[in-house]
Amino acid sequence: MAEKVLMKGNEAFAEAVIRGGARYYFGYPITPQSEIPEFMSRELPKWGGKFLQAESELGAVNMAYGCGAAGGDGFISSSSPGIALMQEGMSFLCSAEVPLTMLNASRGGPGIGSIQPGQADYFQVTRGGGNGDYRIPVFAPASIQEAINILYDAPALANEWRNPVMVLVDGLMGQMMEPVLLPEPKEPLKSSDIPKAKPWAISGSEKGERSVVKSLRLQPEVLEQHVEKLFEKYDRMERELQRVxxxxxxxxxxxxxxxxxxxxxxxxxxxxxxxxxxxxxxxxxxxxxxxxxxxxxxxxxxxxxxxxxxxxxxxxxxxxxxxxxxxxxxxxxxxxxxxxxxxxxxxxxxxxxxxxxx
Amino acid sequence: MKPVFQYTKGMTEVSTSYCPGCTHGVAHRLIMETLDEMGLLGKTIGVAPIGCSVVAHQFMNVDMCESAHGRAPAVASGIRRVHPDKVVFTYQGDGDLASIGMGEIMHAAARGEKFSTFFINNCIYGMTGGQMAPTTLIGQRSTTCVDGRTREQAGMPLKMCEILSTLDGPAYIERVALCDPANIRKAKKAVRRAFETQLSGKGFTFVEFLSICPTNWGLTPPKAMEWLKENMMPYYPLGVYREPEVQ
Amino acid sequence: MPKKQFRVVFKRERCKGCELCKAFCPKKLIEMDTQVNAKGYCPARMTDQSQCIGCQSCALVCPDGAIEIYEEE
Known part of the structure; x- marks a missing residue:
């Protein structure tokens, strides 16, 4: 049964993505979202999940890439300058078609800027930021409940499209409290079920076919073909994911x-x-x-x-x-x-x- | 006829893209032979770096992924969280591991991550055409230090085994050399020890292979082997830097 | 006990002609072909199989999986 509770934004975001099936969190402290790694370190192990504090945002996004490539349902969160560092990974995740749920609690910029709410990450999140032709669906909820609903669906959405999915909030939403309905937890994917559920994932070749997760395509004609295939997917996303x-x-x-x-x-x-x-x-x-x-x-x-x-x-x-x-x-x-x-x-x-x- | 030496099925049939004499091929084979002999090929997940061996997954016959430059230890840490019962390794060159990826390798080692890192040290950036690496020796020429590396201009080369052995996380650290048949046999023993230590759950394991890059050193492969012995070995002494038993 | 006989098989098309096997053969039994293979390299070949002591030095240093060794039975 869904429960109605009064929750602070950052904790509600974290709870929602766990209930949505994510079981691996990688993060690095940055205001105004540090309550998310704090919550995850405390709560995720209770759900059988794993929390790992990374050495940097670069570390975090690449741990998440490894997790996703291995078939795990991962989650990372950060704030504007940290998201800028994570762009390296986003480009790789998209090219290698690795699913991941991400949250950006954006703040004032440019540079280290301020920790107050800002939306100057608009270009960063909608226009890439990493190198190459790629797209990431970006959801911008306006209430904690809406953020919960989106984050609850995000791991499944990322898996469905084999693409990272981003949720954009800010420090104001992270800090405020609202009464919210928490949805019923979904059954998470067990490691032992990955070879069957995600045969493309690297889980050991004893499953049958050998898997390789990669983004290097040195021959230009092969890379062009791959990018065109990605854009067929992005075109479908444009038709099917728009929300207003x-x-x-x-x-x-x-x-x-x-x-x-x-x-x-x-x-x-x-x-x-x-x-x-x-x-x-x-x-x-x-x-x-x-x-x-x-x-x-x-x-x-x-x-x-x-x-x-x-x-x-x-x-x-x-x-x-x-x-x-x-x-x-x-x-x-x-x-x-x-x-x-x-x-x-x-x-x-x-x-x-x-x-x-x- | 009884086979005495055959190419391991841990390697794919594809001919490698490495230059003639490049010891990437030897290091690849030693790792894959060992996994094959230990019956672990189907349970292993490898992480390829950026550098010449970005394409290692074409040759190593196990599940693999590529990683961004230097990030292989972070990627392997993520894989390890999802598959705690699999064998995980990273394969990284000196630019990848000791320069851009210094943060990732140090922290993975400090955490005592239960995977193995195979570090190819050939004192140069190979894929990009022979620039100075963090491991380039004093006096060694490269395309970004054409008169030889100087301490004044570029500082001193990094000794990764020594650096990592200051940490408490690693369970096993050894430096070996791929410079002749006897040392290659020793190198294979080190690979086996790394995997055995990983399987025992003791922590992070690290094997550094002193390797040659004949193309960018401008030497024939046999001469490059001699250059390794004469120049690399004195600065990068072989040996075990962390014994698993001592843990 | 009769002397063991070994047979070194070079996979001509895998060889890149690096000459490491030739350099490390203790009996100096390996030479380079003068004809190139499909890759454009002069591959290694045995001069005298009968002299091979089966030490595997050539195969150990070969980076390209171009050498297999068998013992005659």
Whole structure:
């Protein structure tokens, strides 16, 4: 039975991914997600899982690659600069088609930046960051419950697609507490069942066929063929994985686009504007890749402006413009460096923008 | 006719991509022969490095994966968590292990990870064309120290067996040389000891093979063997640096 | 007891002509062919099988699995 409990974000994320079947965690401390490795070191062994504190984020992602290549359902978490170090592994994981669940509690950047909530990892997580042609599905939940639901499904999703899956949150979501429903734990994959469940995994050749997990393809024609095969998969992901939540967009004159923490603030701003007689709506992408460009087709001629509302200097706005395809003006309301706008600040800026575009 | 010496079925039929005389082929064969003799081929998972032996999985007839440059010990640590009952090894060169992968090897060794690392030390970056390695000897020429490595410019070469033997995690550390039939026989004994120690669950095991790179040293393979004995052995003394029994 | 007879078999197409076997044969029984193999190397071959003492030095140093040794029965 699902249980309703009051939980802190970071601990809820960790609990959800365990309940989703992940049994191997590799991590390195970094604020604002260090409660995840702490929770995992304490709780994972109780579920029969294994916790390993890595020597670095490079170590962590490569341990996770080994774990996934060997057929284990792994999980890693970090925050922006740590995720930057892990990009090496992500490129390998994608090329070698190794499943993994990852969480990025993003913070203010660039550089070591700040530990406050930021969304300036948008390009890093949606545009790769590692080398080569590859894609990683990125989910951006806006509540702890939504994060739980996504993380609970993530190990199965990663296995289904044989690809890493990323969940993007921030320190605010990690630190806040919300009442949540914890789903029923799934049966984890036992090591002894790996040869049958994942015959491609390296589990010893006594299973029959010899397995090799690799990304090197020295002949260009062979590599091109491999990448094209990967992109057939990514094309299917684009069709099948897109998730978006649209609120009151049909007759909205101003449409916000926001994800994660910023979507919570944009929702408040939208409601404030509505209470003042201004028709406002919200497009909330839940998947940042694949980005739900199609959601923008539902906007009508009532729309005067689309506003990308983000905790970065204008990264999400590039996808917003691709979705809008020139039909409406696209504006930006943002804070960065770990600063959050208030909903009133968003309302004021929106009114100014509306005056400009009317 | 009774076979006295046959190529092990631990190696695939594929001819290796290594240069003539390269001792990667010898090291590969010793590891695979040993696994074959111990009946472990089907239970073994290997991790290939970046370097000439990135393609080791084409030749070593066991389940294998590639790893990012230097990360093989981290990858093997992950594999080990999933398959505690399998035999796991990494195969790494000097640039991979002693330069870019220094963090990973030190911490895997310190944790006493229950896998074996086979370290090929030929004092040079082979695959990229003969640049200075962390193990390049003082005075040795490379494409990034054409007049020979100097202490002033590049510091001193790293002695991995000695460095790792300062840690408490490793259960067995030995340096051997692939420079003549007698030393190759000794090297095989070291490989066997590494796997036996791994199976006993005592901890991390490490075998360093002093090896030759005739192509990038600019020597014929027989001359390269002599160069190894004359130049590498004095700086990298052979022997056991950690006895499993002492643990 | 009759002297043991050994037969060293070179897999001509595996050989890369590195000459390590030739260098380490204590009886100096190995020479390099003047004709190249498909890889373009001059492979090793035995001059006199009857003199072989079966020490396996050649096979031990061979990096390419090009040498097998048999004992005549």
């Amino acid at each position: 939540e649209c609120t009151d967009i049909e007759d909205a004159e101003v449409v916000f686009v926001a994800f994660g923490t910023m979507a919570r603030l944009a929702t408040e701003a939208m409601e404030l504007l509505q209470s003042q007689g201004i028709r406002a709506g919200l497009i909330r992408p839940i998947t940042l890749w694949p980005f739900p460009y199609g959601a923008f087709d539902a906007l009508t001629d009532n729309t005067k402006v689309v506003i990308s509302t983000e905790l970065s200097m204008g990264q999400l706005i590039e996808d917003v413009k691709l979705g809008v395809r020139g039909r409406f003006p696209v504006k930006l309301i943002h804070r960065t460096g770990g600063m959050l706008p208030t909903s009133l600040e968003i309302v004021d800026k929106t009114k100014k923008i509306l005056e400009e575009v009317r």
